[in-house]
Amino acid sequence: MEKDETQSYEKIIFTNKINENIHLLKSIFKNDETLQFRQIENRADPSIQCCIVYIDGMVNNKLLNEDIIKPILEYRAKWKEHDLLDVIAKQVTLSDSVERTSDTETIVQGIVYGDSALLVEGYAEVLILNTKGWASRSISEPDNEKVIRGPREGFNEAIMMNLSLLRRKIRTPDLKMEFQVFGTRTKTKACICYLDSVVNKRVLAEFKKRLKTFSIDGTLDSNYISEFIKDSPYSPVKTIGSTEKPDIVAAKLLEGRVALFLDGTPVVLTAPYLFVENFQSDEDYYINFYFSSINRALRMIAFFIGTSLPALYVSLVTFHQELLPTPLLMSISLARQGVPLPTVLEAILMFLVFEMLRESGARMPGSMGQALSIVGALVIGQASVQAKLVSAPMVIIVGLTGICGLMIPRIKGADILIRFIFIGLSAIMGLYGYMFGTLGLLIHLFSVNSFGIPIMNSAYANSFQDRKDIMVRSPWWTMKNRPKYLSQNKTREASRRSTR
Amino acid sequence: MKVIKSCCILLLIMVMLCFTGCWNYRELDGLTMVSGFAIDKGEQGHKYHLTFELLNLAENKAAAEQLESDGDTIFDAVRNAIAKTQKKLFFSDCNIIVINQDIASEGIAPLLDWITRDTELRLTIKPIISKEKTAGEILRPKPVTDTLQSFEISKALQLSSVHLSKSPKVELYEAVDMLGGDDTSLILPAIKVTESNRGKTTELDGTAVFKKDKLVGYLDSDESKFLLFLKNQISDSLFLTNLDSKDKNVALEIISSQTKVTPVILNGSVMMNIKIETQAAFAEDQTAKDYLTEDGIKEVEKSADATMQAGVSDLIKKVQKEYKSDIFGFGASISRSMPDWWKKNKSSWDKSFPSLKYTISVDMKITNTATAKTIVKVGD
Numbered sequence: 018m019e020k021d022e023t024q025s026y027e028k029i030i031f032t033n034k035i036n037e038n039i040h041l042l043k044s045i046f047k048n049d050e051t052l053q054f055r056q057i058e059n060r061a062d063p064s065i066q067c068c069i070v071y072i073d074g075m076v077n078n079k080l081l082n083e084d085i086i087k088p089i090l091e092y093r094a095k096w097k098e099h100d101l102l103d104v105i106a107k108q109v110t111l112s113d114s115v116e117r118t119s120d121t122e123t124i125v126q127g128i129v130y131g132d133s134a135l136l137v138e139g140y141a142e143v144l145i146l147n148t149k150g151w152a153s154r155s156i157s158e159p160d161n162e163k164v165i166r167g168p169r170e171g172f173n174e175a176i177m178m179n180l181s182l183l184r185r186k187i188r189t190p191d192l193k194m195e196f197q198v199f200g201t202r203t204k205t206k207a208c209i210c211y212l213d214s215v216v217n218k219r220v221l222a223e224f225k226k227r228l229k230t231f232s233i234d235g236t237l238d239s240n241y242i243s244e245f246i247k248d249s250p251y252s253p254v255k256t257i258g259s260t261e262k263p264d265i266v267a268a269k270l271l272e273g274r275v276a277l278f279l280d281g282t283p284v285v286l287t288a289p290y291l292f293v294e295n296f297q298s299d300e301d302y303y304i305n306f307y308f309s310s311i312n313r314a315l316r317m318i319a320f321f322i323g324t325s326l327p328a329l330y331v332s333l334v335t336f337h338q339e340l341l342p343t344p345l346l347m348s349i350s351l352a353r354q355g356v357p358l359p360t361v362l363e364a365i366l367m368f369l370v371f372e373m374l375r376e377s378g379a380r381m382p383g384s385m386g387q388a389l390s391i392v393g394a395l396v397i398g399q400a401s402v403q404a405k406l407v408s409a410p411m412v413i414i415v416g417l418t419g420i421c422g423l424m425i426p427r428i429k430g431a432d433i434l435i436r437f438i439f440i441g442l443s444a445i446m447g448l449y450g451y452m453f454g455t456l457g458l459l460i461h462l463f464s465v466n467s468f469g470i471p472i473m474n475s476a477y478a479n480s481f482q483d484r485k486d487i488m489v490r491s492p493w494w495t496m497k498n499r500p501k502y503l504s505q506n507k508t509r510e511a512s513r514r515s516t517r
Numbered sequence: 518m519k520v521i522k523s524c525c526i527l528l529l530i531m532v533m534l535c536f537t538g539c540w541n542y543r544e545l546d547g548l549t550m551v552s553g554f555a556i557d558k559g560e561q562g563h564k565y566h567l568t569f570e571l572l573n574l575a576e577n578k579a580a581a582e583q584l585e586s587d588g589d590t591i592f593d594a595v596r597n598a599i600a601k602t603q604k605k606l607f608f609s610d611c612n613i614i615v616i617n618q619d620i621a622s623e624g625i626a627p628l629l630d631w632i633t634r635d636t637e638l639r640l641t642i643k644p645i646i647s648k649e650k651t652a653g654e655i656l657r658p659k660p661v662t663d664t665l666q667s668f669e670i671s672k673a674l675q676l677s678s679v680h681l682s683k684s685p686k687v688e689l690y691e692a693v694d695m696l697g698g699d700d701t702s703l704i705l706p707a708i709k710v711t712e713s714n715r716g717k718t719t720e721l722d723g724t725a726v727f728k729k730d731k732l733v734g735y736l737d738s739d740e741s742k743f744l745l746f747l748k749n750q751i752s753d754s755l756f757l758t759n760l761d762s763k764d765k766n767v768a769l770e771i772i773s774s775q776t777k778v779t780p781v782i783l784n785g786s787v788m789m790n791i792k793i794e795t796q797a798a799f800a801e802d803q804t805a806k807d808y809l810t811e812d813g814i815k816e817v818e819k820s821a822d823a824t825m826q827a828g829v830s831d832l833i834k835k836v837q838k839e840y841k842s843d844i845f846g847f848g849a850s851i852s853r854s855m856p857d858w859w860k861k862n863k864s865s866w867d868k869s870f871p872s873l874k875y876t877i878s879v880d881m882k883i884t885n886t887a888t889a890k891t892i893v894k895v896g897d
Contacts (some may be wrong), residue, residue, distance in 0.1 A: 336542060
């Protein structure tokens with residue numbers, strides 16, 4: 018029912034009277050006062066009457082004035098024997114892309130996307146001239162994917178600019194870019210990128226198939242699409258990757274993955290997404306492999322601590338006191354003297370506070386950071402321990418767990434969820450419950466696929482080539498194969514070439 | 518179908534919840550840690566009188582606290598303690614049990630039953646025999662370096678078994694093994710209270726000797742050392758011997774020691790061949806003579822051999838005569854190397870042990886002299 022009202026302009030047919038056409042466009046864009054009509058006449062031959070229609074703010078005004086209006090005004094050649102519209106398109110305007118059409122839908126889409134429509138008296142057809150020019154953010158380093166060494170540029174919100182960033186990294190016609198439009202109302206442009214000779218054809222086919230399975234009125238961020246097409250959508254673990262950095266996208270494409278760019282967001286989706294990618298950072302590949310292996314091990318330990326430490330603490334302190342070494346038991350029970358809450362509630366409460374601090378840190382204006390850290394460290398940390406509201410070991414546990422959780426931002430959401438589930442299980446059943454949770458998590462992880470590839474495919478690696486980039490980052494010259502199952506074109510040719 | 522499947526899975530999970538064994542939710546605040554306890558004869562009609570040493574966490578610091586309680590059984594006395602404290606006693610970190618010598622001479626087995634049976638108490642807990650009038654006295658002195666007297670005694674036992682070797686270190690499971698077996702008799706460390714500059718202090722004092730589960734007597738510190746040599750439990754202690762003097766004036770630091778006890782049948786009766794091989798360092802020399810020559814070292818070795826020979830022989834004689842209890846584990850070594858003979862004769866082992874023959878050979882080797890090349894010389 019709603020559809021008829023807005024899509025009715027498709028039935029409108031343009032006439033060869035310019036004023037009627039202007040009227041038609043005005044009726045399509047009723048109440049839209051950003052739509053501009055600029056009527057012009059050729060100085061030498063006033064019978065050449067044109068009207069340029071564009072949306073204010075979407076076009077590059079300088080370009081419009083100098084490359085389209087000015088040439089038409091000053092055109093002096095003979096044209097009578099030719100088709101005027103053709104002459105204007107070919108000889109007069111300086112636009113890089115000119116499309117001649119009478120299709121109302123195309124015209125309207127062109128206008129709303131920043132092109133100008135040139136109406137000419139006597140023609141029912143219209144020239145669509147590329148005059149796009151809107152302000153976009155400059156290329157900057159993404160805040161959540163910072164590196165110390167390596168490329169720092171990040172995507173912005175303009176898809177063509179993003180694609181150019183990628184193209185600059187992979188200069189080969191093998192890099193395919195296929196456009197598609199999402200959003201019945203927003204008409205957002207998207208681009209599927211892959212390396213034709215490297216990509217896993219089955220993954221690509223599945224990816225394209227899933228993109229056709231849904232319909233939504235608008236896609237403002239790539240997550241709109243991601244949630245529609247990902248495997249195990251209810252799972253806390255990611256099955257589709259996202260990044261804001263062209264170098265990461267390029268690396269994923271070279272490993273045989275598919276990328277999806279969406280206009281209006283700097284976040285690019287990549288698929289398939291393996292579990293180990295949560296622990297990989299682009300910087301791993303830019304720095305010394307010993308150092309990056311240490312970093313990777315730290316991230317895996319951080320995942321363990323981030324999910325398990327509070328659960329282990331709760332189960333040890335409330336169920337298995339005999340497993341604590343005597344001095345530790347003494348200091349923990351000393352610290353717990355006079356604390357009113359049971360350990361479990363203490364843990365849950367402190368984690369709620371920590372997550373609140375984290376969330377307010379992400380949302381609040383940057384100038385208030387100082388206040389937050391004072392409140393966090395002094396009021397919640399020190400004062401609450403002194404006031405005996407929480408015990409000091411719990412503050413340490415929460416602090417350590419929180420830091421470890423922040424160390425692996427790609428799996429942050431899952432980390433928090435798993436942590437609370439584990440705490441709950443530990444509070445009911447002690448270590449037994451914790452083991453229950455761990456086994457459940459493992460069973461779940463091993464059952465999840467991403468576009469036909471098991472996300473834990475690296476866990477049952479049995480050759481060096483399968484293991485080279487999991488727990489450690491091997492030196493580049495040993496990375497001879499692409500990751501398991503990701504590409505039929507396995508060989509990566511990272512071997513050393515003889516210099517002779 | 519899907520519903521049935523998920524119901525089955527849910528049911529399986531719920532069944533699994535029942536397989537948890539022994540567990541319970543207990544907050545730390547509701548527990549009070551027992552570091553050790555002493556068992557005495559009961560008062561007021563009760564059979565046992567227990568003295569617990571507790572960790573007192575009031576006033577925000579760890580301190581020792583004694584709590585006494587009576588009961589008809591050990592467990593009864595433990596539960597009766599709840600009436601005197603608001604918290605439940607927690608035994609997982611309990612390190613020692615001090616046992617009154619009077620109770621021990623009546624039989625120690627009934628005391629150990631609950632201690633080995635209960636889930637909280639560890640099998641590595643160390644039973645000790647108190648030489649004082651009551652066992653509770655042992656827990657009362659203020660510890661020298663620790664907060665809790667029990668921990669100090671436990672650590673002293675641990676350390677002395679390595680560096681001092683004047684009392685045996687026996688953990689509960691070993692004691693139960695010795696008690697249950699018919700080839701080795703039980704020994705336990707003994708402890709007493711001494712007066713010192715800082716008031717009363719506890720001190721490990723030799724070995725308590727049992728026959729079956731009854732205390733029959735004690736060995737002093739020196740005898741205990743030879744006992745440990747015989748039981749091959751020496752690692753890093755000192756061995757004193759005398760040269761040109763009646764007093765012990767040379768100290769050897771043992772590097773390693775190996776004792777082999779092999780039974781042989783001689784004229785129808787069994788005889789023990791005891792072979793002690795010890796490597797030691799020449800650690801202290803109080804004599805005026807410099808023994809650090811090849812001949813001198815040999816002389817020291819010879820003297821040490823003789824001391825050892827005499828000490829071990831005296832000890833075996835004393836135990837055979839006074840206690841008639843095979844604390845050396847001779848029976849165990851026979852049952853290992855001559856199982857058939859042992860099967861036939863183990864019922865009469867009690868009677869044959871006091872007249873058991875043995876030979877002792879000692880091989881003491883001095884392998885180094887620490888950092889000195891001569892003795893400290895006095896100038897003319």
